[in-house]
Amino acid sequence: SAVISQKPSRDICQRGTSLTIQCQVDSQVTMMFWYRQQPGQSLTLIATANQGSEATYESGFVIDKFPISRPNLTFSTLTVSNMSPEDSSIYLCSVERAGANTGELFFGEGSRLTVL
Amino acid sequence: QKEVEQNSGPLSVPEGAIASLNCTYSDRGSQSFFWYRQYSGKSPELIMFIYSNGDKEDGRFTAQLNKASQYVSLLIRDSQPSDSATYLCAVESGGYQKVTFGTGTKLQVIP
Numbered sequence: 001s002a003v004i005s006q007k008p009s010r011d012i013c014q015r016g017t018s019l020t021i022q023c024q025v026d027s028q029v030t031m032m033f034w035y036r037q038q039p040g041q042s043l044t045l046i047a048t049a050n051q052g053s054e055a056t057y058e059s060g061f062v063i064d065k066f067p068i069s070r071p072n073l074t075f076s077t078l079t080v081s082n083m084s085p086e087d088s089s090i091y092l093c094s095v096e097r098a099g100a101n102t103g104e105l106f107f108g109e110g111s112r113l114t115v116l
Numbered sequence: 117q118k119e120v121e122q123n124s125g126p127l128s129v130p131e132g133a134i135a136s137l138n139c140t141y142s143d144r145g146s147q148s149f150f151w152y153r154q155y156s157g158k159s160p161e162l163i164m165f166i167y168s169n170g171d172k173e174d175g176r177f178t179a180q181l182n183k184a185s186q187y188v189s190l191l192i193r194d195s196q197p198s199d200s201a202t203y204l205c206a207v208e209s210g211g212y213q214k215v216t217f218g219t220g221t222k223l224q225v226i227p
Contacts, residue, residue: 042204042219043160058214092159103148103208103215107159 002027002095004108012114018081021111023093028073033094033105034066043092049076083115119143120207120218128224135192137221139205142186148208149181149188154220155201164190195225 003026013019023032034046046066047057055068069077080087093108121140129135137151148167152160166172166179166188178191188207192199205218 043217045214097162103150103206104162104165105150105152105160105215106162110159 002029002097002106004093004095004106006091006093006108006111008111009109010112010114012116013083014116015084017083018079019083019113020077020079021091021093023076023078023108025074025095027098029095029098030073031096032070032076033096034068034076034078035092035094035107037090037092037110039089046078046091080113083113085115088113088115119209119216120205122203122205122218122221124219125222126224127221128226129195131195131197131225131227133195135195135199135223135225137190137192137203137205137223139188139190139207139218140186141188141205141207141216143207143209143216144183144186146183146207146209149179150206150208150215151177151179151190152204152206152217153201154204160204192223195223197225197227199223200225 005024007022032049035043037043045058046061047055049055049068049070051070051073067079090110090112092110094105097104119142151164153163154160164177164179166181169181172179176193180189202220202222204220206215208215
């Protein structure tokens, strides 16, 4: 299993500011995934981050709002830009189990953001 | 239209009973199906996956898949209070390497 560390675990932010979430994995992985889980909702994929290329964003998510970096095979960051209360959510970093099929995912502990 | 549907619950079962959790999906091309358990305030944890029609058993858990009916279920035998959690059904959209999650069913096991 992969060990995934996320920082910060939680934060309270002011409207209009930006916050960067860090994700560190204890092994090298090709793809890292960023999900959002809004209160009472399920997980929604924001984007897939590949090392050495631009992140691939899902419908409804754009790079200007959620810029992603992937400098190496064990680390990624997600920035939530120009935050509004609607961005209050849990943001989860995820990787696939090594050698497994798509969908066998490990998740970080999540970063709970509250935007005032 | 939701791609993966689950009853939100809560589903309450007495300790020792069988809990039955259900999920339907819309993409007929889906090949891989997953059940995740999420305790309150925690991140999801993969507990079962199934790729072929029929049943797959792992300890107290059995996943059932019927692709013709686009239906996947999770049975938990001898339910324990520690099984109380939200169970998320997830489906891999065929060929797109994208996983779609349902909204989850909250299970409460009553001692």
